[in-house]
Amino acid sequence: MKIPVRAASHQYEVVIGNGILKEAFESYKELFQRVDQVIVLTDEHVWAAQGDYFTSSCPYAFDELIMPAGESCKSFDNFHAAHTFLLEKKCTRKSLLIAFGGGAVGDLAGFVAATYMRGIPFIQVPTTILAHDSAVGGKTAINHALGKNMIGAFYQPEAVLYDIRLLRSLPVREVLSGMTEVIKHAMISDPVWLNELMEQNVSRLDEPTLADYLAKGVSVKAHIVEKDETEQSVRKFLNLGHTYGHAIEAAAGYGGLAHGEAVMIGLVYCLLLSERHGSITREFTTRFYQFARSNGYPFDAVHMYTFAQLKDYLLKDKKADYGELQFVLLEEIGKPYVKKIELSECEEIDAELRILLSEVE
Numbered sequence: 328m329k330i331p332v333r334a335a336s337h338q339y340e341v342v343i344g345n346g347i348l349k350e351a352f353e354s355y356k357e358l359f360q361r362v363d364q365v366i367v368l369t370d371e372h373v374w375a376a377q378g379d380y381f382t383s384s385c386p387y388a389f390d391e392l393i394m395p396a397g398e399s400c401k402s403f404d405n406f407h408a409a410h411t412f413l414l415e416k417k418c419t420r421k422s423l424l425i426a427f428g429g430g431a432v433g434d435l436a437g438f439v440a441a442t443y444m445r446g447i448p449f450i451q452v453p454t455t456i457l458a459h460d461s462a463v464g465g466k467t468a469i470n471h472a473l474g475k476n477m478i479g480a481f482y483q484p485e486a487v488l489y490d491i492r493l494l495r496s497l498p499v500r501e502v503l504s505g506m507t508e509v510i511k512h513a514m515i516s517d518p519v520w521l522n523e524l525m526e527q528n529v530s531r532l533d534e535p536t537l538a539d540y541l542a543k544g545v546s547v548k549a550h551i552v553e554k555d556e557t558e559q560s561v562r563k564f565l566n567l568g569h570t571y572g573h574a575i576e577a578a579a580g581y582g583g584l585a586h587g588e589a590v591m592i593g594l595v596y597c598l599l600l601s602e603r604h605g606s607i608t609r610e611f612t613t614r615f616y617q618f619a620r621s622n623g624y625p626f627d628a629v630h631m632y633t634f635a636q637l638k639d640y641l642l643k644d645k646k647a648d649y650g651e652l653q654f655v656l657l658e659e660i661g662k663p664y665v666k667k668i669e670l671s672e673c674e675e676i677d678a679e680l681r682i683l684l685s686e687v688e
């Protein structure tokens with residue numbers, strides 16, 4: 328299946344299916360004929376688990392650059408190391424970078440591609456469930472000690488080749504983390520889909536169902552990015568759960584909590600906030616929290632930080648204007664909107680979240 332992404336700056340396709348990598352690479356033969364060399368940026372876990380499959384599926388010559396696994400690869404040091412590698416390999420503006428990995432590799436590689444000689448082409452080959460989100464839409468970034476994804480660029484790939492066979496080696500923790508973004512896509516678009524998800528064990532979906540949900544998530548994202556590539560308006564909806572989620576993720580030290588684990592906490596936080604400003608009921612919030620907890624999502628991290636510790640990270644959210652916090656809320660499931668929220672109200676909701684987590688079984 329092919330899903331078009333018609334972003335204002337650049338149009339491309341997400342090719343998605345089971346066992347499609349070789350065929351998908353072959354279908355981009357013309358692009359590969361135009362480039363002088365190919366560098367594959369990956370991480371050590373991905374390369375150990377799926378490097379052989381990649382090598383046997385890629386019909387073109389390449390050199391690989393293997394980064395430390397996980398969030399730690401989104402650092403200034405690794406950004407610098409990647410540029411050094413490209414310079415030492417004498418890469419030119421005609422060289423192509425392939426991001427082979429999860430969101431961390433994709434965000435780093437995308438930013439390297441955006442900045443090497445002011446921009447070289449790149450392809451995303453996602454290897455996690457989460458990366459149905461991160462590989463699409465052109466947000467690229469590295470982290471700063473003072474905030475998540477603070478240094479980056481909007482830079483679209485030439486293509487996204489999503490072979491869900493690569494997901495077979497994912498650890499359960501990463502399956503759950505990735506499913507958070509699927510759940511987020513359902514929450515902002517479709518109550519029926521969200522209900523369907525909430526009736527299942529989301530870490531054990533069969534491959535056809537998973538492929539269907541990933542394609543749906545990609546479509547939701549692609550439609551939003553087509554309307555607003557650079558997050559001036561509706562793209563903010565894709566940030567549901569991320570204002571509080573990123574604060575917890577940063578407080579835990581990058582990699583301490585998986586992105587989707589932190590965002591799941593942020594989603595429950597946003598439901599509580601949405602109760603006050605829309606028609607979400609406490610009954611629904613409780614049911615959603617029970618679904619998430621019984622699926623194995625960890626919520627203990629909330630108790631490890633005080634609101635005072637999270638506050639500074641909240642205020643650094645990229646949606647904040649001059650210190651005024653903007654949250655994505657839900658008028659109802661499938662109807663997101665953006666609202667300015669006072670810090671005092673954020674603190675009240677933080678307290679409500681802690682009560683919910685300790686009182687609800």
Ligand SMILES: NC(=O)c1ccc[n+]([C@@H]2O[C@H](COP(=O)([O-])OP(=O)(O)OC[C@H]3O[C@@H](n4cnc5c(N)ncnc54)[C@H](O)[C@@H]3O)[C@@H](O)[C@H]2O)c1
Pocket residue numbers: 370371372373376377396397398401428429430431432434454455456457458460461462463464465466467476493494495496497498501504505508585586587
């Ligand atoms: N750019 C965006 O729009 C966007 C969207 C969502 C998230 N993100 C970013 O994505 C990152 C999280 O991405 P992620 O959840 O994919 O995490 P990740 O890239 O850190 O991967 C998680 C772990 O799984 C391993 N792994 C990846 N694929 C594997 C496979 N097929 N088999 C075995 N192990 C594998 C990795 O080595 C790593 O240890 C965060 O930095 C987040 O900020 C970006």
Ligand SMILES: O=C(O)C(=O)C[C@@H](O)[C@H](O)[C@H](O)COP(=O)(O)O
Pocket residue numbers: 460464466475476508558562563565566569645
């Ligand atoms: O694509 C988007 O837009 C998103 O917000 C998707 C998020 O899932 C993703 O985590 C993104 O990197 C967050 O962006 P940020 O601007 O809040 O750093």
Ligand SMILES: [Zn+2]
Pocket residue numbers: 460508569586590
């Ligand atoms: Zn996210």
